[in-house]
Amino acid sequence: MRGVILAAGKGTRLKPLTTVIPKIMLPIYDRPMIYYSIDIMKLANVEEVMVIVSKDTEEYIKKQLGDGSEFGLKICYGLQKEALGTVDAFKVSEEFILGHDSLLLYSDNVFLGEGLEKLIQEGKLNLSNGYASIAVCEREDARRFGVIDIDKEGFITSIEEKPENPKTNLVVTGITFFPSDVVLKLPNVKKSSRGEYEMADVFSQYIELNRFRGIPLNSDAFWFDAGTYDTLLDANIKAREVDNKNQN
DSSP states (O other): OEEEEEOOOOOGGGTTTTTTSOGGGSEETTEETTHHHHHHHHHTTOOEEEEEEOTTTHHHHHHHHTTSGGGTSEEEEEEOOSOOOHHHHHHTTHHHHTTSOEEEEETTEEEEETTHHHHHHHHHHHHHTTOEEEEEEEOTTGGGSEEEEEOTTSBEEEEEESOSSOSOSEEEEEEEEEOTTHHHHGGGOOOOTTSSOOHHHHHHHHHHTTOEEEEEOOTTEEEEEOOSHHHHHHHHHHHHHHHHHHHO
């Protein structure tokens, strides 16, 4: 399995914090935000990772992560030339993941806690059965995310991107496991009304095949989409809490 980290976003919602440096270089307690994605890759025993950058983020991220040897990884980089959405960014990695299952992370999603190991084990088990899967959790502010329905067997039956009136409060997060055939799904995605290539359209292809499972975050795992001032602050507070707990 190979890893892909999407790190090309400008973080416009966090200006002026991101006027000079990329969002994913902002601190989450005592480390840059992107380090938490590195943690997930290491926990999943992924050895080769491609970080997708933009012209604005490339210099900072390469200087911070280097070739990955500091983390025991092999890190390479792919350049997203235009901000055309998450699928457009993921497509940069097509040759890198060709013939491999992949673990896709959004670098502005921060995951903490002891429950992550179980999540990763379940994601790998799903891959061994030919299923794509994604970490999911309940959120009161579900309309900000991709909202799903899920059946009793854990298969996702529908997904709606940022709906005005969510059918459920169960949302997808920034950890996704893809079988190697995902490279065949990416070209089928058309530009949305927002002018972007949406990851929900990739998910929908697996849903139609009944090959997309949801992995609920358990009570020992925490997820923050650190794209707003409030969620950035919440992630910092929780990271300090987890760090202090681990030291005691």
